[in-house]
Structure formats: structure tokens, C-alpha cells
Amino acid sequence: xxxxxxxxxxxxxxxxxxxxxxxxxxxxxxxxxxxxxxxxxxxxxxxxxxxxxxxxxxxxxxxxxxxxxxxxxxxxxxxxxxxxxxxxxxxxxxxxxxxxxxxxxxxxxxxxxxxxxxxxxxxxxxxxxxxxxxxxxxxxxxxxxxxxxxxxxxxxxxxxxxxxxxxxxxxxxxxxxxxxxxxxxxxxxxxxxxxxxxxxxxxxxxxxxxxxxxxxxxxxxxxxxxxxxxxxxxxxxxxxxxxxxxxxxxxxxxxxxxxxxxxxxxxxxxxxxxxxxxxxxxxxxxxxxxxxxxxxxxx
Amino acid sequence: xxxxxxxxxxxxxxxxxxxxxxxxxxxxxxxxxxxxxxxxxxxxxxxxxxxxxxxxxxxxxxxxxxxxxxxxxxxxxxxxxxxxxxxxxxxxxxxxxxxxxxxxxxxxxxxxxxxxxxxxxxxxxxxxxxxxxxxxxxxxxxxxxxxxxxxxxxxxxxxxxxxxxxxxxxxxxxxxxxxxxxxxxxxxxxxxxxxxxxxxxxxxxxxxxxxxxxxxxxxxxxxxxxxxxxxxxxxxxxxxxxxxxxxxxxxxxxxxxxxxxxxxxxxxxxxxxxxxxxxxxxxxxxxxxxxxxxxxxxxxxxxxxxxxxxxxxxxxxxxxxxxxxxxxxxxxxxxxxxxxxxxxxxxxxxxxxxxxxxxxxxxxxxxxxxxxxxxxxxxxxxxxxxxxxxxxxxxxxxxxxxxxxxxxxxxxxxxxxxxxxxxxxxxxxxxxxx
Numbered sequence: 001x002x003x004x005x006x007x008x009x010x011x012x013x014x015x016x017x018x019x020x021x022x023x024x025x026x027x028x029x030x031x032x033x034x035x036x037x038x039x040x041x042x043x044x045x046x047x048x049x050x051x052x053x054x055x056x057x058x059x060x061x062x063x064x065x066x067x068x069x070x071x072x073x074x075x076x077x078x079x080x081x082x083x084x085x086x087x088x089x090x091x092x093x094x095x096x097x098x099x100x101x102x103x104x105x106x107x108x109x110x111x112x113x114x115x116x117x118x119x120x121x122x123x124x125x126x127x128x129x130x131x132x133x134x135x136x137x138x139x140x141x142x143x144x145x146x147x148x149x150x151x152x153x154x155x156x157x158x159x160x161x162x163x164x165x166x167x168x169x170x171x172x173x174x175x176x177x178x179x180x181x182x183x184x185x186x187x188x189x190x191x192x193x194x195x196x197x198x199x200x201x202x203x204x205x206x207x208x209x210x211x212x213x214x215x216x217x218x219x220x221x222x223x224x225x226x227x228x229x230x231x232x233x234x235x236x237x238x239x240x241x242x243x244x245x246x247x248x249x250x251x252x253x254x255x256x257x258x259x260x261x262x263x264x265x266x267x268x269x270x271x272x273x274x275x276x277x278x279x280x281x282x283x284x285x286x287x288x289x290x291x292x293x294x295x296x297x298x299x
Numbered sequence: 300x301x302x303x304x305x306x307x308x309x310x311x312x313x314x315x316x317x318x319x320x321x322x323x324x325x326x327x328x329x330x331x332x333x334x335x336x337x338x339x340x341x342x343x344x345x346x347x348x349x350x351x352x353x354x355x356x357x358x359x360x361x362x363x364x365x366x367x368x369x370x371x372x373x374x375x376x377x378x379x380x381x382x383x384x385x386x387x388x389x390x391x392x393x394x395x396x397x398x399x400x401x402x403x404x405x406x407x408x409x410x411x412x413x414x415x416x417x418x419x420x421x422x423x424x425x426x427x428x429x430x431x432x433x434x435x436x437x438x439x440x441x442x443x444x445x446x447x448x449x450x451x452x453x454x455x456x457x458x459x460x461x462x463x464x465x466x467x468x469x470x471x472x473x474x475x476x477x478x479x480x481x482x483x484x485x486x487x488x489x490x491x492x493x494x495x496x497x498x499x500x501x502x503x504x505x506x507x508x509x510x511x512x513x514x515x516x517x518x519x520x521x522x523x524x525x526x527x528x529x530x531x532x533x534x535x536x537x538x539x540x541x542x543x544x545x546x547x548x549x550x551x552x553x554x555x556x557x558x559x560x561x562x563x564x565x566x567x568x569x570x571x572x573x574x575x576x577x578x579x580x581x582x583x584x585x586x587x588x589x590x591x592x593x594x595x596x597x598x599x600x601x602x603x604x605x606x607x608x609x610x611x612x613x614x615x616x617x618x619x620x621x622x623x624x625x626x627x628x629x630x631x632x633x634x635x636x637x638x639x640x641x642x643x644x645x646x647x648x649x650x651x652x653x654x655x656x657x658x659x660x661x662x663x664x665x666x667x668x669x670x671x672x673x674x675x676x677x678x679x680x681x682x683x684x685x686x687x688x689x690x691x692x693x694x695x696x697x698x699x700x701x702x703x704x705x706x707x708x709x710x711x712x713x714x715x716x717x718x719x720x721x722x723x724x725x726x727x728x729x730x731x732x733x
Contacts, residue, residue, distance in 0.1 A: 127528045130557040213689040231670035248330040
């Protein structure tokens, strides 16, 4: 039993350390763009942390035979894993250093909070209470946590956008290569209005745009589960209400992008507000300690 | 003349409600009022608000403001329901006045005939010494719709992502309609039933104005039991329920547990709660049933019963169903431990005769939540449509134009509504690859 706890501890400590190192590497690479070694090392560290988190979660799943999402500690681990996974996918697709620079601090802090600030008794494994004995547990909680991860990264990018557009100094326009030739193609016009700011804006829009359907599916699966278990798909529980508020805020964000004049700063402010709302919805409500969701609270 | 003016008023209200800024403000108001409901405790007694929000604490805000504005029952107040109905109207008018016209616009097929007309696009690529059919084949693989007019091609894909937002609106409206039908025609009944007893649907918690609660059947709780984990916590609790018609013929039978309800004639019976009601003793071959009182000890529930033997008080303490029962005397000292049906001769101090005390049974009661919601199919349909339509709305609507020049070159340009970066990367990548 002690050895198992030690393995748990080693895993979470090493993954925290990896994430912390990767965070430093990303910041170094922003400061010294030429040293590509830092970037490769950062990628390695994030991947290492990701694998260790998978191991931790899988270990708990196999040992205690229920999907590891029944208390706050496990959900925080799952959230850290989602954040690192999404960060890796995004970096692979868009190859933008700023993604890592933004996402790694938040993964580090989440993991640090779960490992070092949660009291030990909340990290223990305990048998599932009857209300959680359902297949809906896996579907609902995992989808919601993945959506939180996406919405957090997207809104962080919007906050970065606000920060950069205020400063207005970082404006590296790519070269308007009017006559690049690749074999037999000639780029006649490449109006790279997509400079850094616009890139971040569009990227945050796409990430939030993907997180929003996941949040929808998560909330609805929670409602259907509640109906199958207790006969009421919506009971204005604080957690449910805050999930609705989060959904509404991000729906507002997506709609501000329709109007061309609202694009840019105004929608980024909404997304930045959404960042705070997601945290209140996830952690703030648990610590108020009332309602159907008070499974991991201390008051 | 009057009718025309009325039409004009209705029309201008609808047009105003389809305005995006109005809709966003409405959404924000709903979010804000819902937030208020999470910080002000809902549905409590007036005394609660008088104690927690006294006057003169915050200027102009006290329990009086709360009660006046209906902030103690926000989610069922008339103005909140009015906000939701306005949202429904706004969504509907936006669909008809904004989304459908925009969809028709997107369906318009436009060809560009020469390079000058393409000059407003941000990206133009000229491809030399290549065959247009290679590109057409590639785009066909990517499921583009390809239209050709002489030497100009127009390609698009992802039109479904422009139709999906319409279904998002429709599904939210369906959910609102379903919720309102459920509110009007549904009912909630709760029954706390002792084991072996019969019950009808009579303890009404909630019933809508158009609801009907059937009385042509009754139910019996045949058995109730609890499964415990190794550490003593509860794993699951079960009730075996039988349904009878009013003549006593058995209609249906099911064992329910949490997350596993009984459904009969569109009424669902959920296992939600339980309690211990009484303890049945055999004292010197006399049966005695004593009530158990629930007491909270260290966040755990225990049950206590009191019995008088020879003018002295003794207490029986029960912690779990079908487990050890503790016997205490007046001074709260533990005398003995009893198991169910165990024959034990109890020797009690200061009692004249020998007493045989046997615990025959602990009698539980089970809490059943009974619910009927006729609006549920509509709500579930809305849920399903909402899930799928939000996923489809994520994709972008891409448009590509190819202009085949007779000088052996092809001009390619494109635009998209959502995934701007990746679309541009994609166009640059395929021209490099071919």
C-alpha cells in the first residue's frame, strides 16, 4: 500500500516538475527565438508529463475498478492531462510557440494545486457513492473537463491578444513575398493581414469554437443523466446554473464574431471574462458546498 | 387601417428582437440573473431572508428588496420566464429574418471571369504548367461541390455548417417548449413508504395546472435492503416494488435502485432516500414494535429506540440495517450487542426477572420520487438536435475559385468564414504538392 502511494507521489511530482521545466523553456524560447533546443526540450517535457498523467489515471482506474473521475483530485488530474494533450495537438497543427507559452503555465498551476494544495484526505480513493454508479459518469465528466481545457486555452489566447493589442509593439508582419516560386506556382498576392495578432485571434476563435460543442454535449449528458437518475433534468443546482452561465458567455463570444466591427478587442474581452467564469464554474461552486455537486468540498 | 398598424407593430417588434445586439444583451441578462440565483439562497422562508439580509447593512438592499423583486425564487418568477420567452422569440425571428436570408446568399453561385475581378481576395496563387483536372480531382476527393462555367470554376464545401446554426436555434426553442409543457402538464410526487406497505400517488410536491395524477393503481414496497462496502459506507440501496390495479391484480414488478428507476405508464419511480422506521423485539415471547428516532452523530445517521423494563430505561442503538444493535442502559453504558434473531439471555442489573431479548427485525422505509413529464420527449429531441447542430456549426464553409487562363496557367483563390489560418495553409500546401 505504501509502495503504491509512493508510485502515485513520484508520478505526480515528476509530471509537475516536467511541466514546470517546460514552462520555463517556453518562456526562454520567446526571449531567445534562435535557440530551438529549448523548444524541442519543452515538447519533450510536456509529452513526458502527459504520459505520466495517463499512467496515473490508468493506474487508479485499473486498481480501484472505476473510472478515475469521482472526486476533485481526480478531476484536476484529468484536467491537467486534457490541457497538455490539447496543447500538444495545437502545437503540432499550428506550430506556434505562444500556444505552449500560454498553456504550460496553466497546466503547471492546475497540477500544482491538485498535488500540493489539496489536503491528503481528498486525494484518497474511496468507493463510489450510489448516485455515481452509472456509465454516464465517464461520458459526462470527461467531456466537460475536456471542454473546460479547450475553453481555458482559447480564452487565455484571447487575453494574450488583448495584452498584445494594448502594447501594439509586437507586430511582426510576415514578408509579403510577392514572387515566391515553389516549382511552378507563383504566389501573386499574399496579403498577410494574418499577422501575429490576427493569428492569435483566429486561433482562439477556433479553439473556443471547438470547446463550445463539447461543453454543450457535456451539459446535456449531465441533464439526461440527472433525469435518468433522479427524474429532473434541470434543478437549478449552483453547478448546473454556472455551467449554463458559462455556456451563455461563450455563446455570446461566438456571436460577437459575426459582426465584423465587433471582431478583435470586444470579443476578446468576452472570452477573457469567460476564463474567470470557467474557473468559478469548475472550482468555485464546489467550495460553496451546496447542491448535488458538492462531492469534493471543504468549507 | 387599424389592422395595418397592428401588423406594423408586431413586425417591428419581431425585427427588433432579431437584432444581434438585443439578443446578446438578453443573453447576458439571463446569465446575470441566473448568477444572482447562485449567490442568494433560493426558496427559503421569509425569516431566512430577514436574518441574512437585514436592513441598513447594504444601502437600499435588504430582505425587502429581495422579496419585492422576487429574487428569492428567481427561476420561477414571472420576469425570468418572460426573459426566456423573449429569448425564444428572438431566436425564432433571427432564424427567419437573418439566418435563412444569409443561407440563401451563401448558396449563390458566382464565377469570376478574369484576374482583375479577383483582386479583392487576400490570397491569389498562379499555377503554371499544370493540369486543372489534377486539382479538380483533388478537390473532389475532399468532397467539394464543383461547378464549371466555360473556363471558370467555383468550388465549395461545408455548406452544412451554414445550415447547422439554424438547427441550433430550433433546438433551443424546442427545449424551451418542452420545458414549458413539462411545467404545465407534469407532476412530482414523493412517498416515504414503510416496507411491506402499500401506497398511492398522493403526496404531491408539484403539479402543473394541466396535469392529471392517475389514481387507478397502487403500489407496494415488498422489500428494502442495503448493500454495504467493506469500509461500512453504502454501496447501493434497493426496493422491490409491485404495481397493482385497484382490484388487487398484480400488473408489474421491478427492483429499483439509485440510477435504476421503474417506468410504468409514462410515470417514473426513482429510488432516492431511505430511513429506519421501527425495531421489532421479542421480549419473553411478546412481540413489541418500537419506533426508531433518527439522530445525527459525527455526520452519520444513527437510530435510537427506548424501552422501559422494570421502570428502568434502556436504549437500543442501530447504525446499519441488518447489523449489530447496541444495548445501553440509563447511564449510557454499553451493556450488550445483539444480532438479529439471536437468542440472548440478557442479565440486567437491578432487574428482578431474567429477560430474553431478541431483535426480530429492523423495519426500514424507502423514499420514492415519482415523476411525470409529458414534455420530456420534446426536450430530449431538442437536446439531441442541439448536440449535433453545435458540432456541425464548428466546421467552416470554404469557397475556392479556379480561373483557367489560356496562357497555360491557372489562377487559384479562396475564402472561408471560420478556419482562416488552416484554410490558407491548406491552399498553400496543395499548390506546393501538385
